[in-house]
Amino acid sequence: MANDTTRTARQSVYKPRNPRKTPLWQILHGHFAEFLSVYEDRFEPRYGRLSPYVQKVVERYLRCGILDFGFARIKCADCGREMLLAFSCKCRSFCPSCQKRRQLEFAEFCVKEVFAPVPHRQVVLSIPKRIRLHFFRNRKLLSKLARCGWETVRDFLQTAVGREDAVPGAVVAIQTFGNLGDLQPHLHMIVSWGCFDERGTFYAVRGAPDADMIEQVFRHRLFRMLLDEDAVTRELVSDLLAWRHSGFSAYVGESVPARDTDSLESLAQYIVRGAVAQERLSVSDGLDGTSRVTYRSKKVHPGHGANFRILDALDFIALLVAHIPARHEKRAINYGFYSNKSRGMRKKTLEAQEPAAVRSQAEIVSATEDRAPLAVRRAWAYLVAKVYEVDPLVCPDCGSRMKIIAYIQEPDVIWKILNHLKLLPEESPGTVGHLPGDDTALVRSAEIVCEPFYDDLDPGDAPFDRLRAFGGRDAADGYECWEKLIRVVPADNRSTPRSY
Numbered sequence: 076m077a078n079d080t081t082r083t084a085r086q087s088v089y090k091p092r093n094p095r096k097t098p099l100w101q102i103l104h105g106h107f108a109e110f111l112s113v114y115e116d117r118f119e120p121r122y123g124r125l126s127p128y129v130q131k132v133v134e135r136y137l138r139c140g141i142l143d144f145g146f147a148r149i150k151c152a153d154c155g156r157e158m159l160l161a162f163s164c165k166c167r168s169f170c171p172s173c174q175k176r177r178q179l180e181f182a183e184f185c186v187k188e189v190f191a192p193v194p195h196r197q198v199v200l201s202i203p204k205r206i207r208l209h210f211f212r213n214r215k216l217l218s219k220l221a222r223c224g225w226e227t228v229r230d231f232l233q234t235a236v237g238r239e240d241a242v243p244g245a246v247v248a249i250q251t252f253g254n255l256g257d258l259q260p261h262l263h264m265i266v267s268w269g270c271f272d273e274r275g276t277f278y279a280v281r282g283a284p285d286a287d288m289i290e291q292v293f294r295h296r297l298f299r300m301l302l303d304e305d306a307v308t309r310e311l312v313s314d315l316l317a318w319r320h321s322g323f324s325a326y327v328g329e330s331v332p333a334r335d336t337d338s339l340e341s342l343a344q345y346i347v348r349g350a351v352a353q354e355r356l357s358v359s360d361g362l363d364g365t366s367r368v369t370y371r372s373k374k375v376h377p378g379h380g381a382n383f384r385i386l387d388a389l390d391f392i393a394l395l396v397a398h399i400p401a402r403h404e405k406r407a408i409n410y411g412f413y414s415n416k417s418r419g420m421r422k423k424t425l426e427a428q429e430p431a432a433v434r435s436q437a438e439i440v441s442a443t444e445d446r447a448p449l450a451v452r453r454a455w456a457y458l459v460a461k462v463y464e465v466d467p468l469v470c471p472d473c474g475s476r477m478k479i480i481a482y483i484q485e486p487d488v489i490w491k492i493l494n495h496l497k498l499l500p501e502e503s504p505g506t507v508g509h510l511p512g513d514d515t516a517l518v519r520s521a522e523i524v525c526e527p528f529y530d531d532l533d534p535g536d537a538p539f540d541r542l543r544a545f546g547g548r549d550a551a552d553g554y555e556c557w558e559k560l561i562r563v564v565p566a567d568n569r570s571t572p573r574s575y
């Protein structure tokens with residue numbers, strides 16, 4: 076795959092997008108200051124106190140990819156062509172561009188460092204509407220939700236192989252959103268379909284998986300946890316247990332064979348995707364002067380009876396920022412045979428046995444390792460090339476390799492260069508580096524991460540959708556007419572159909 080990417084990259088030229096033109100940036104730029112001013116009265120009763128961290132994340136996102144806030148200069152050594160690359164914000168699970176990078180890193184890490192060469196399946200576990208808000212008001216419950224999911228599947232697989240001394244390996248991703256951005260915490264897990272004993276022997280589980288049984292066990296385990304945490308009352312639990320349809324659901328996907336690492340990598344990217352997909356958003360101004368946000372989905376949402384939602388801009392922001400993880404909140408956890416502890420112990424044992432073999436492996440691992448969970452904190456250019464099959468460091472004029480020659484962060488230098496190149500924003504040419512409501516600093520360089528901007532565009536959210544090439548598709552078009560808005564009229568209401 077990497078070879079193909081490199082080959083195509085030589086033929087195409089990278090075109091960075093203009094973040095100012097994306098609906099998400101426009102919504103937040105236009106309304107975030109107002110959102111903050113009304114939060115306490117309008118949103119706090121439902122969503123709880125707003126963490127100052129949320130404000131920081133949004134402000135950083137608003138600078139991501141914008142030249143006014145600093146950039147790297149890149150230059151072609153052969154023909155002298157120069158280009159500017161804006162910095163990125165690195166906000167996880169929020170900035171679509173930076174999250175895309177994390178998705179790629181995470182998936183590559185899983186495939187290269189975590190998954191054993193055995194069959195895997197995806198398991199998705201979701202919970203009823205009545206208890207969903209609890210996980211937002213007390214975010215610590217989210218990692219406990221992940222543990223409940225893991226323990227359920229572990230017990231199921233241990234029972235299936237008939238051994239309690241063997242464990243499966245699982246990567247569990249916590250997602251907080253439904254397909255229309257709702258508050259809908261649920262789990263996506265990639266699980267080895269069988270268990271490993273302590274010597275690493277794998278006992279595969281064959282036959283059709285029993286999703287109903289998994290759902291039932293998960294339900295009881297989750298209630299037990301919520302009761303232990305005093306998060307719900309016994310009355311609520313008995314009430315929910317009495318429902319004919321439990322509101323829980325378990326889905327077990329097809330088996331992914333050990334050799335199909337491409338599918339596993341796509342799946343791993345999918346399970347850690349961000350809450351918002353740019354191409355599903357659009358903004359319009361209502362007659363009353365307020366902004367409306369339309370959020371679309373490929374599937375009809377059972378709760379809304381439609382594949383889209385139209386929200387007031389402030390309501391949309393409230394929903395959106397609820398999905399920003401707290402500073403140390405984990406979004407993916409490895410368990411069992413894949414846990415960090417278990418992998419660390421195996422590595423140590425291997426080192427003792429075969430020092431030479433492991434050393435050569437470790438060299439690759441430590442090449443770029445700093446704080447990211449891999450060797451996979453890869454060069455920016457490599458990751459952009461992987462998404463768009465276009466290498467951003469290829470000179471558009473002569474096709475040679477371009478190099479970063481300087482980082483520009485001084486406000487007056489930024490202004491001079493952008494002014495000279497006529498790249499100052501049209502709407503406010505005098506206010507380089509300003510955010511709404513912020514008249515103090517121009518560029519707060521200490522907060523800027525010196526890494527060139529990493530472009531985005533989510534190619535879709537079906538688990539096995541292949542990443543699509545950037546070529547021939549501009550940020551602005553492509554998705555405009557990719558689907559119609561559909562509302563499902565309930566059966567008892569069919570006499571008055573409405574079209575949208």
Ligand SMILES: [Zn+2]
Nearest residue numbers: 151154470473
């Ligand atoms: Zn050149």
Ligand SMILES: [Zn+2]
Nearest residue numbers: 139164170173
């Ligand atoms: Zn970003």
